[in-house]
Amino acid sequence: xxxxxxxxxxxxxxxxxxxxxxxxxxxxxxxxxxxxxxxxxxxxxxxxxxxxxxxxxxxxxxxxxxxxxxxxxxxxxxxxxxxxxxxxxxxxxxxxxxxxxxxxxxxxxxxxxxxxxxxxxxxxxxxxxxxxxxxxxxxxxxxxxxxxxxxxxxxxxxxxxxxxxxxxxxxxxxxxxxxxxxxxxxxxxxxxxxxxxxxxxxxxxxxxxxxxxxxxxxxxxxxxxxxxxxxxxxxxxxxxxxxxxxxxxxxxxxxxxxxxxxxxxxxxxxxxxxxxxxxxxxxxxxxxxxxxxxxxxxxxxxxxxxxxxxxxxxxxxxxxxxxxxxxxxxxxxxxxxxxxxxxxxxxxxxxxxxxxxxxxxxxxxxxxxxxxxxxxxxxxxxxxxx
Amino acid sequence: xxxxxxxxxxxxxxxxxxxxxxxxxxxxxxxxxxxxxxxxxxxxxxxxxxxxxxxxxxxxxxxxxxxxxxxxxxxxxxxxxxxxxxxxxxxxxxxxxxxxxxxxxxxxxxxxxxxxxxxxxxxxxxxxxxxxxxxxxxxxxxxxxxxxxxxxxxxxxxxxxxxxxxxxxxxxxxxxxxxxxxxxxxxxxxxxxxxxxxxxxxxxxxxxxxxxxxxxxxxxxxxxxxxxxxxxxxxxxxxxxxxxxxxxxxxxxxxxxxxxxxxxxxxxxxxxxxxxxxxxxxxxxxxxxxxxxxxxxxxxxxxxxxxxxxxxxxxxxxxxxxxxxxxxxxxxxxxxxxxxxxxxxxxxxxxxxxxxxxxxxxxxxxxxxxxxxxxxxxxxxxxxxxxxxxxxxxxxxx
Numbered sequence: 055x056x057x058x059x060x061x062x063x064x065x066x067x068x069x070x071x072x073x074x075x076x077x078x079x080x081x082x083x084x085x086x087x088x089x090x091x092x093x094x095x096x097x098x099x100x101x102x103x104x105x106x107x108x109x110x111x112x113x114x115x116x117x118x119x120x121x122x123x124x125x126x127x128x129x130x131x132x133x134x135x136x137x138x139x140x141x142x143x144x145x146x147x148x149x150x151x152x153x154x155x156x157x158x159x160x161x162x163x164x165x166x167x168x169x170x171x172x173x174x175x176x177x178x179x180x181x182x183x184x185x186x187x188x189x190x191x192x193x194x195x196x197x198x199x200x201x202x203x204x205x206x207x208x209x210x211x212x213x214x215x216x217x218x219x220x221x222x223x224x225x226x227x228x229x230x231x232x233x234x235x236x237x238x239x240x241x242x243x244x245x246x247x248x249x250x251x252x253x254x255x256x257x258x259x260x261x262x263x264x265x266x267x268x269x270x271x272x273x274x275x276x277x278x279x280x281x282x283x284x285x286x287x288x289x290x291x292x293x294x295x296x297x298x299x300x301x302x303x304x305x306x307x308x309x310x311x312x313x314x315x316x317x318x319x320x321x322x323x324x325x326x327x328x329x330x331x332x333x334x335x336x337x338x339x340x341x342x343x344x345x346x347x348x349x350x351x352x353x354x355x356x357x358x359x360x361x362x363x364x365x366x367x368x369x370x371x372x373x374x375x376x377x378x379x380x381x382x383x384x385x386x387x388x389x390x391x392x393x394x395x396x397x398x399x400x401x402x403x404x405x406x407x408x409x410x411x412x413x414x415x416x417x418x419x420x421x422x423x424x425x426x427x428x429x430x431x432x433x434x435x436x437x438x439x440x
Numbered sequence: 441x442x443x444x445x446x447x448x449x450x451x452x453x454x455x456x457x458x459x460x461x462x463x464x465x466x467x468x469x470x471x472x473x474x475x476x477x478x479x480x481x482x483x484x485x486x487x488x489x490x491x492x493x494x495x496x497x498x499x500x501x502x503x504x505x506x507x508x509x510x511x512x513x514x515x516x517x518x519x520x521x522x523x524x525x526x527x528x529x530x531x532x533x534x535x536x537x538x539x540x541x542x543x544x545x546x547x548x549x550x551x552x553x554x555x556x557x558x559x560x561x562x563x564x565x566x567x568x569x570x571x572x573x574x575x576x577x578x579x580x581x582x583x584x585x586x587x588x589x590x591x592x593x594x595x596x597x598x599x600x601x602x603x604x605x606x607x608x609x610x611x612x613x614x615x616x617x618x619x620x621x622x623x624x625x626x627x628x629x630x631x632x633x634x635x636x637x638x639x640x641x642x643x644x645x646x647x648x649x650x651x652x653x654x655x656x657x658x659x660x661x662x663x664x665x666x667x668x669x670x671x672x673x674x675x676x677x678x679x680x681x682x683x684x685x686x687x688x689x690x691x692x693x694x695x696x697x698x699x700x701x702x703x704x705x706x707x708x709x710x711x712x713x714x715x716x717x718x719x720x721x722x723x724x725x726x727x728x729x730x731x732x733x734x735x736x737x738x739x740x741x742x743x744x745x746x747x748x749x750x751x752x753x754x755x756x757x758x759x760x761x762x763x764x765x766x767x768x769x770x771x772x773x774x775x776x777x778x779x780x781x782x783x784x785x786x787x788x789x790x791x792x793x794x795x796x797x798x799x800x801x802x803x804x805x806x807x808x809x810x811x812x813x814x815x816x817x818x819x820x821x822x823x824x825x826x827x828x829x830x831x832x833x834x835x836x837x838x
Contacts, residue, residue, distance in 0.1 A: 434793040
């Protein structure tokens with residue numbers, strides 16, 4: 055194998071696939087990056103067996119071949135090299151890779167590419183084309199609500215279901231539920247219902263960043279693997295098997311009190327309250343008070359034993375069927391997570407201190423937004439003494 | 441002993457019944473009995489003074505009460521209705537002094553030493569408290585004032601219902617003397633029976649029995665009995681300020697316990713009791729600690745800090761049981777001498793509700809805690825605990 059590749063291309067490729075390198079694995083080769091010549095380009099790939107990332111970079115191929123190199127070493131090394139051509143060569147029957155760049159010469163011990171786990175290729179199955187901006191936004195509004203502990207594996211994933219040209223993403227960790235609904239440019243050839251690991255989607259959102267090219271999602275006929283393909287990058291993930299809970303019944307359709315507030319102001323008060331809540335119980339108390347002709351208000355407060363307390367107020371348009379102040383308390387993190395996923399204005403709908411708080415993005419008139427699709431976020435409150 | 445009479449015992453009169461009469465005034469003047477369940481296993485919680493005339497008493501089986509007082513009005517206790525009034529009652533007391541020792545949902549001790557400038561004499565404070573309870577909650581309270589908790593308790597009982605009895609310092613023995621022996625706290629039916637055989641019917645009779653005789657008959661409790669009969673009692677009013685930093689229960693086995701099922705059952709019971717303590721203090725815990733001792737003195741503790749605060753017995757047990765399984769396996773499942781469960785990193789009581797959760801779990805927990813507070817730890821047990829009853833030599837260190 056003998057290739058020439060530009061330092062900056064190699065560095066970018068390594069940064070992309072490095073996110074899939076296993077950090078703690080019983081299979082040592084998964085700490086390596088696969089280097090392989092592939093149809094006139096250099097293919098880099100890494101996998102921790104849950105997800106796999108592949109990136110193709112332009113290269114001058116003098117001799118076909120493949121090898122694997124410890125990811126940490128090669129990434130650190132390449133990132134320090136000057137922007138020049140990197141020559142990469144494996145002499146016949148050698149287990150060492152020779153690298154030359156500018157006035158550096160090095161040899162690195164490699165492991166045989168034959169031993170590298172095979173990255174699944176998904177050729178058939180259902181294919182769905184997704185707008186990168188809409189996809190990224192939907193992922194960012196949903197993935198954080200997935201469970202981080204794997205006591206219920208299905209909850210560590212994001213549930214994806216299509217119905218005609220609608221695609222719905224949902225995640226829930228037992229305390230909160232996020233549902234994002236987007237419209238597809240074209241309905242898929244058959245309906246899809248799968249659970250994708252939240253981590254895979256998080257990596258995907260990072261890869262998409264500001265990309266403009268559409269993303270193709272392909273699911274194999276056995277419904278065990280998913281591929282996200284962009285021009286030079288592919289992500290493959292194992293699907294989570296199991297049944298995602300039926301969440302529709304958890305989204306209340308009615309409320310007794312609804313407050314519409316500015317997300318930025320709400321975020322600021324939540325951040326202030328979090329300072330007081332962090333040494334204590336992490337509880338933020340909200341009070342929704344109609345204004346009777348005047349603007350209503352949302353008060354955000356927190357207290358900690360032996361430290362003190364804080365109450366902040368922001369203007370709110372309050373709609374209330376009871377006429378009384380409504381109270382609800384949330385875990386600091388759950389509240390800031392949902393606010394961080396939103397911009398503009400948000401509506402908080404609630405019925406009682408011990409039932410769901412529902413957050414929905416709204417326009418200036420308080421109507422539910424439907425620009426990038428519908429979004430609803432349900433958070434179970436903290437039951438506290440008021 | 442130059443002690444001033446500054447200790448007040450306040451007790452709500454027939455609390456549960458009074459609360460029921462608030463919402464059903466038409467029952468006033470009738471024998472009303474509030475029971476924890478009205479079925480065959482129900483027990484009388486509280487009864488009105490009218491019902492007491494028929495011989496109905498608290499802790500009596502409801503079935504027995506029905507025989508004594510067939511025309512009585514029988515109601516099932518409703519803790520969710522009583523709890524706010526109980527909190528309000530304790531809040532009123534704390535308006536007068538921070539030195540308040542709650543002794544249940546409906547009674548408490550206060551030491552008002554040093555508050556004369558603000559609120560007047562102890563007798564005046566007691567009168568103000570009674571007036572506020574009547575005005576703000578709408579029910580009556582009785583109060584006793586003396587130099588210590590023991591005599592104040594007897595005094596408030598003597599004044600019931602709706603009375604105030606003041607025993608000046610130095611007059612304790614004189615106040616107690618004419619009263620029946622059963623009115624003295626710590627004299628239960630068995631002790632009373634033994635004393636009756638000794639010819640002791642009143643506390644005055646007991647005062648005349650030489651301390652040595654009582655010690656010979658009752659061991660070290662004899663000395664205590666003698667002191668109490670004279671109205672001597674040193675335990676101060678303990679406000680419990682500087683809230684508990686942890687809550688725990690331990691059990692030392694008489695014989696080292698090899699049975700995992702029983703160890704788990706004991707742990708389960710401890711979780712219930714820790715949960716009840718947390719409920720009483722309105723706290724929840726972030727960390728659960730397990731303590732194990734293998735003979736002779738190899739003691740280990742393991743703890744886990746949970747993602748959110750917990751206060752339900754099930755949650756405490758789950759965390760404790762997971763620690764237990766791991767620690768016990770690491771020690772080759774050897775017989776255990778001591779097992780204990782603790783909750784630390786206490787914070788404001790709060791529960792993160794789960795999606796789809798109704799409040800029923802929490803309500804059940806609160807009812808259990810309410811029962812334990814009133815009737816003691818033993819009133820409710822898990823079925824699992826009953827299958828593994830306490831053995832004669834086991835000692836809970838609670």
